[in-house]
Amino acid sequence: MAKITRIIEDVTVRFAGDSGDGMQLTGSQFTDTTAIVGNDLSTLPDFPAEIRAPAGSLFGVSGFQLHFSSKDIQTPGDTPDVLVAMNPAALKVNLKDLKPNATIIINSSAFDAKNLKLANYETNPLEDGTLAGYNVIAVPLTQLTMAALEDINLSTKEKERCKNFFALGLMYWMFNRPLDVTIKWIETKFKSRPELVEANKRALQAGYNYGDTTEIFTTRYEVKAAELPKGIYRNISGNEATALGFITASLRSGLKLFLGSYPITPASEILQELSKYKEYDVITFQAEDEISGISAAIGAAFAGALAITTTSGPGFSLKTEALGLAVMTELPLVVVDVQRSGPSTGMPTKTEQADLLQAMFGRHGEAPVVILAAQSPADCFYMAIEASKIAIEYMTPVILLTDGYLAFGSEPLRIPQFDELPEINVKFRTEPEGFYPYLRDENLVRPWAIPGTPGLEHRIGGLEKSNIYGSVSYDPENHEEMVKIRKQKVDNVQKIIPDLQVEGEQEGELLVLGWGSTYGAIKEAIYNVRQKGFTVSQAHLRYINPFPRNLGDVLNRFKKVLIPELNLGHLAFLIKGKYLKDVIQLNKVQGRPFKVSEIENKIMEVLGGKNGN
Amino acid sequence: METKIDEVKPQVKYTAKDFIPDVEVRWCPGCGDYSILAQTQRVSPDFGELKENIVWVSGIGCSSRFPYYMATYGFHGIHGRAAAIATGIKLANPKLQVWIATGDGDMLSIGGNHFIHACRKNVNLKIVLFNNKIYGLTKGQYSPTSEKGKVTKSSPYGTVEFPFNAIKLADAAGATFIARTTDRETKHMQEILLRAAKHNGLAFIEIYQNCVIFNDGAFSNLTDKETKADNILLLEHNKPLVFGANRDKGIKLDGLNPVVINLNDGIHSINDCWVHDEFDDNPTRGFILSRFTDIPGMPTPIGVFRQFNKPTFDGDYVNQIEEVKAKKGKGTYEKLMFSGNLWEVN
Numbered sequence A: 001m002a003k004i005t006r007i008i009e010d011v012t013v014r015f016a017g018d019s020g021d022g023m024q025l026t027g028s029q030f031t032d033t034t035a036i037v038g039n040d041l042s043t044l045p046d047f048p049a050e051i052r053a054p055a056g057s058l059f060g061v062s063g064f065q066l067h068f069s070s071k072d073i074q075t076p077g078d079t080p081d082v083l084v085a086m087n088p089a090a091l092k093v094n095l096k097d098l099k100p101n102a103t104i105i106i107n108s109s110a111f112d113a114k115n116l117k118l119a120n121y122e123t124n125p126l127e128d129g130t131l132a133g134y135n136v137i138a139v140p141l142t143q144l145t146m147a148a149l150e151d152i153n154l155s156t157k158e159k160e161r162c163k164n165f166f167a168l169g170l171m172y173w174m175f176n177r178p179l180d181v182t183i184k185w186i187e188t189k190f191k192s193r194p195e196l197v198e199a200n201k202r203a204l205q206a207g208y209n210y211g212d213t214t215e216i217f218t219t220r221y222e223v224k225a226a227e228l229p230k231g232i233y234r235n236i237s238g239n240e241a242t243a244l245g246f247i248t249a250s251l252r253s254g255l256k257l258f259l260g261s262y263p264i265t266p267a268s269e270i271l272q273e274l275s276k277y278k279e280y281d282v283i284t285f286q287a288e289d290e291i292s293g294i295s296a297a298i299g300a301a302f303a304g305a306l307a308i309t310t311t312s313g314p315g316f317s318l319k320t321e322a323l324g325l326a327v328m329t330e331l332p333l334v335v336v337d338v339q340r341s342g343p344s345t346g347m348p349t350k351t352e353q354a355d356l357l358q359a360m361f362g363r364h365g366e367a368p369v370v371i372l373a374a375q376s377p378a379d380c381f382y383m384a385i386e387a388s389k390i391a392i393e394y395m396t397p398v399i400l401l402t403d404g405y406l407a408f409g410s411e412p413l414r415i416p417q418f419d420e421l422p423e424i425n426v427k428f429r430t431e432p433e434g435f436y437p438y439l440r441d442e443n444l445v446r447p448w449a450i451p452g453t454p455g456l457e458h459r460i461g462g463l464e465k466s467n468i469y470g471s472v473s474y475d476p477e478n479h480e481e482m483v484k485i486r487k488q489k490v491d492n493v494q495k496i497i498p499d500l501q502v503e504g505e506q507e508g509e510l511l512v513l514g515w516g517s518t519y520g521a522i523k524e525a526i527y528n529v530r531q532k533g534f535t536v537s538q539a540h541l542r543y544i545n546p547f548p549r550n551l552g553d554v555l556n557r558f559k560k561v562l563i564p565e566l567n568l569g570h571l572a573f574l575i576k577g578k579y580l581k582d583v584i585q586l587n588k589v590q591g592r593p594f595k596v597s598e599i600e601n602k603i604m605e606v607l608g609g610k611n612g613n
Numbered sequence B: 001m002e003t004k005i006d007e008v009k010p011q012v013k014y015t016a017k018d019f020i021p022d023v024e025v026r027w028c029p030g031c032g033d034y035s036i037l038a039q040t041q042r043v044s045p046d047f048g049e050l051k052e053n054i055v056w057v058s059g060i061g062c063s064s065r066f067p068y069y070m071a072t073y074g075f076h077g078i079h080g081r082a083a084a085i086a087t088g089i090k091l092a093n094p095k096l097q098v099w100i101a102t103g104d105g106d107m108l109s110i111g112g113n114h115f116i117h118a119c120r121k122n123v124n125l126k127i128v129l130f131n132n133k134i135y136g137l138t139k140g141q142y143s144p145t146s147e148k149g150k151v152t153k154s155s156p157y158g159t160v161e162f163p164f165n166a167i168k169l170a171d172a173a174g175a176t177f178i179a180r181t182t183d184r185e186t187k188h189m190q191e192i193l194l195r196a197a198k199h200n201g202l203a204f205i206e207i208y209q210n211c212v213i214f215n216d217g218a219f220s221n222l223t224d225k226e227t228k229a230d231n232i233l234l235l236e237h238n239k240p241l242v243f244g245a246n247r248d249k250g251i252k253l254d255g256l257n258p259v260v261i262n263l264n265d266g267i268h269s270i271n272d273c274w275v276h277d278e279f280d281d282n283p284t285r286g287f288i289l290s291r292f293t294d295i296p297g298m299p300t301p302i303g304v305f306r307q308f309n310k311p312t313f314d315g316d317y318v319n320q321i322e323e324v325k326a327k328k329g330k331g332t333y334e335k336l337m338f339s340g341n342l343w344e345v346n
């Protein structure tokens, strides 16, 4: 029968199923293929903290959302247009998020009495009218998969596991995507088990054919390639981008990269990723605990490496004392905090921005550090390089804040050429004549004199030192001077950080000021509001300590400043404290990123519908 | 000895003076730390390393001021973390000879985790534990090596906890050179330090160190002329375990139990004595030796309990990097970034 292909601009798809259903895999395969066909995209995985929660349970539902488009997009989408629900629990958990009229592809094989009960459905939603208003396509995915694999020599369980590829094949048909990227992946992944290669490929193809031949599918969609800046692209998650950014910084600086780290969600992928790159002289020290991770990194920095430590909230707290040591010894060190919902264990797989004030103030004594925040998954690449550069050139610890949303989310990265990237100047002291450990250059930076250099033998440590000479000193005036020098040195970083850019009008009624991972949602919200004819501007902070030079000036050019953040007002607190500027807050602490609509509504509320035309 | 002392690298001729920096040493007069410092400076010229390649790392405590008093590279860390800091230094530059000066509180209490894991991995570090069985810098609280019942400022009625046996702990955790000496046995200490320097792997030295202020006389039975000979047992490779003022007492192994025998009783002779084997592959005897200090009536062994060869963490790490490089070729930016699923926008 004839099938119609409709060209659309923009789609949000969510895959949802049991933690064991392979939804993350299905989602990332769909993402890879979508990237290859040239759409702009943004992804948001959402999975439970339990590794394999009981099958069919509501809390065990794992989801993967993908927003792709033929135009430039910034977020994984507020409300899915299409939901693939592998079981009743997945339907129940995700239904409320969908657009009205959304398409729901349902694995009807999983809608048996047991699963319905586990999902707290008293009656079958496929039959009781719950789904009225949606475009429901019920497909017995499990059954069809089993049938397609009938003659393959695998256990029933193994065959059943292939159903996610059937679903994926169906989605490939629906959105007119090629199968080859996934086929190649299957062939590599299951190389040692030819029967699994065959089974998964066949399930994928069967899903595709099912869409093509059966009558329940009448329409397929096409999203054309996006007009992105010229270049070679790859899709990248925030954690991967962070890891590659540090290796690039190592190549750029010529320093060996040393990571001291202890596994913690959602930062572990950086450790795992970096451990693959031995041929880049990357040393990954999986330490016995968080404190050892940072302490070893400090040791490595003393010995002349580009030293980093990666963690999330609880581990960040544990590293606090050692961070003070790095401040005192004035060694280059990057601490990556992939923020997650806290306090304590909190919601480990969920995102939040509530570590900013800890990054700023969470140490004893006067212990200033540089703080950077990445604004998108691909930006993690650049900020890792920037953090390394500042740490090395200013001999200071730098905290790089990302979060769970950036860590697991992904978007296309236009791969820069090596020489487009910032230079990192390493100046090891070798000249013994006139050497003292706390000599200062024009930026108050002390020399990096590493063990192995003849004639520069010296001792540093946590005790206060006399300026210039570096001997242990309890002198009151010297201490005050050193405290001020350490602060001024961090403030001097302002010289090399870019001015804050304002997108939209450079002055006026309302500025929306954000930091870190909220960039995309704010940007889309502002776009929508401006489409309606209202005037509102955006500025986004990637440098938080020190702030960009012109921040105070920017703030003063606007009557109102709105600060949306995923905490109870950390940036707002800093802005109010430093610039005595009253701000309007929009705060959310639900372990989820902002929806575009939430920011949009707040902007409209603040504007009071006033300045539109 | 198994370690190859003759493999000394070509080097400048140093004297002890080269290791004495121009700073005032600030331990209490009479503190055992002075002796440890002096012996270390005396033998450092023979460590077989250029001065610039030696790094002393420490945590917090009286002993941890040590790096400031050595004219090498030094890093005075934070409480308990010396082993972690030192591991980072060693991994970042395996050519360095990395020493740790630490105390019983620093290494066995707050730093216990880092200590056992450094031992487990056999990181090529030399850990010198100044054991004075007390917290000195914080002015006299009991430590994890204080004997049970010890009355201190924080245990006015005596402690109700058992102490760590540092030798036992180090051996069990995986250290590959385990030795003990005391601050008074200067020649012996020098010899032990030198052997630790030459050992390829984690060398652990416990030095009984007298804190004259808060725990004076803790080791007097091992240092006083009258009692010393009857309480100290000098471990020497391939020699029978004999001690006593008249060298008339020996140690015999009765099954797995060590017993003191009288060599002049007409029943026992030197041939009954346990002959010490430092390089014993089997850890059992070393373990029995380490327990002497827990058994009333047994003498306290000093010397090398055990020394054996095992691949080091840093060595294997470097090897792995070299193997991967040989297989994959050295990494480049192009290989790093332009890989995986790429697409081009024109």
Ligand code: SF4
Pocket (backbone or CB within 6 Å): B026, B027, B028, B030, B031, B032, B033, B062, B063, B132, B136, B137, B210, B211, B212, B213, B214
């Ligand atoms: S307090 Fe004890 S250990 Fe510390 S320096 Fe004084 S004597 Fe030595």
